[in-house]
Amino acid sequence: MRIGIVGGGPAGLYFALLMKKHKPAHEIRVVEQNPADNTYGWGVVFSDRALSYLEESDHDSYVDIADSLEIWDKQAIVHRGQRVAIEGSIFSGIARIQLLRILQAHCQRLGVKIQFETTVTDLEAFSDCDLIVGADGVNSFIREEYSAHFQPSLDVRSNKYVWYGTNQTFDALTLTFRENQDGVFVAHSYRHSKKTSTFIVECNAATWAKAGFDSMSDEESRSYCEELFKDDLGGQPLLSNKSIWINFIVVNNQRWSYKNVVLIGDALRTVHFSIGSGTRTALEDAIALYQAFSANRDVAMALREFEEARKPVGSQLLEIAHHSLIWYENFRDKMGLDPIPFAYDYMMRGGRVDHEKLRERDPEFIAAYEAYKGRT
Numbered sequence: 001m002r003i004g005i006v007g008g009g010p011a012g013l014y015f016a017l018l019m020k021k022h023k024p025a026h027e028i029r030v031v032e033q034n035p036a037d038n039t040y041g042w043g044v045v046f047s048d049r050a051l052s053y054l055e056e057s058d059h060d061s062y063v064d065i066a067d068s069l070e071i072w073d074k075q076a077i078v079h080r081g082q083r084v085a086i087e088g089s090i091f092s093g094i095a096r097i098q099l100l101r102i103l104q105a106h107c108q109r110l111g112v113k114i115q116f117e118t119t120v121t122d123l124e125a126f127s128d129c130d131l132i133v134g135a136d137g138v139n140s141f142i143r144e145e146y147s148a149h150f151q152p153s154l155d156v157r158s159n160k161y162v163w164y165g166t167n168q169t170f171d172a173l174t175l176t177f178r179e180n181q182d183g184v185f186v187a188h189s190y191r192h193s194k195k196t197s198t199f200i201v202e203c204n205a206a207t208w209a210k211a212g213f214d215s216m217s218d219e220e221s222r223s224y225c226e227e228l229f230k231d232d233l234g235g236q237p238l239l240s241n242k243s244i245w246i247n248f249i250v251v252n253n254q255r256w257s258y259k260n261v262v263l264i265g266d267a268l269r270t271v272h273f274s275i276g277s278g279t280r281t282a283l284e285d286a287i288a289l290y291q292a293f294s295a296n297r298d299v300a301m302a303l304r305e306f307e308e309a310r311k312p313v314g315s316q317l318l319e320i321a322h323h324s325l326i327w328y329e330n331f332r333d334k335m336g337l338d339p340i341p342f343a344y345d346y347m348m349r350g351g352r353v354d355h356e357k358l359r360e361r362d363p364e365f366i367a368a369y370e371a372y373k374g375r376t
Contacts, residue, residue, distance in 0.1 A: 001131060002128055002131075011264045012030055012135030022294055032118065033118060037097070043165075044099060046092045046276075047092075048090045050277075057287050058106075064106070073089070077339070082339040089361065091190070095193050129260070135282075143267050143268075156248075157329065163241075173189075177335065178228055179335060180228060185207065187199055250325070271321045323350045338372070340369050344358075344369045
């Protein structure tokens, strides 16, 4: 097969890797608009389950990824200055640029051609391809080109967030809630390398406007957030990498493919970062698409099988992500809760975990919550 992939993020690279490894005769070309060593953002998070999929799908690249992971076994919610730790969930962080480098190296070693610094504005260059994969992210050119067929919906949400890094390291996946004269904020922070953590700051639109972020420079914005979270940053500055305040966009598509063109990853649908599954979902799309083609040589049939296999799982994850997104858009209303019930409410937000499942995961936390409820 001749395969053209638009977008050299995790989804596009991993699909290329799996297909080329399965059949070296495939001619695969990945076109990426950014330079090889450029990535915007900081770290990505995997659960143990997500890593097991990578290990099963391609052990060689998994070994390199595993060597670069920072691992922690708990979540922490900081509210009113009190840290509530919840055990029983194993997560791993990796720098996004490191993940891309690993996947690029494995692809190139197998003979996948990757063109960097190339912006696709015309699909004529892929006219000889048996399959065209749109792995080009939230602002997908492929999706826009065939929007009449994919029938996408793009819902721009109200909360604002900015993606920073910091040299302060964290021993858990940490959510820190702060309030000042302008409103309420939350920082999502996690270690993704030995010396660096991701630090995402989020707030609602009213808080963002009152703080005056719309007229601040990058330096002013970082200074504001550094002061707000100074107790959590331990004197470390925030690091910018084209870090700008943006709105989360919920992307969905009625149809996943058109003729020999298919969408995967964020071009297909986005999963709110609060459940840590965006990169995982993109990689699972790549795995499912590969599996559909490894079992079927007919393009149309393989694309149908891909959608049939992934859509039920994707719909369930999107529902969980939607509940989580709504919780974050309204967490101001929860700030009156004491730290233990606040943390409990947070853990219940998506509907994926119930009281008894949380008891199995961390009996001490549930005992503390039940004791609190008994006193009130």
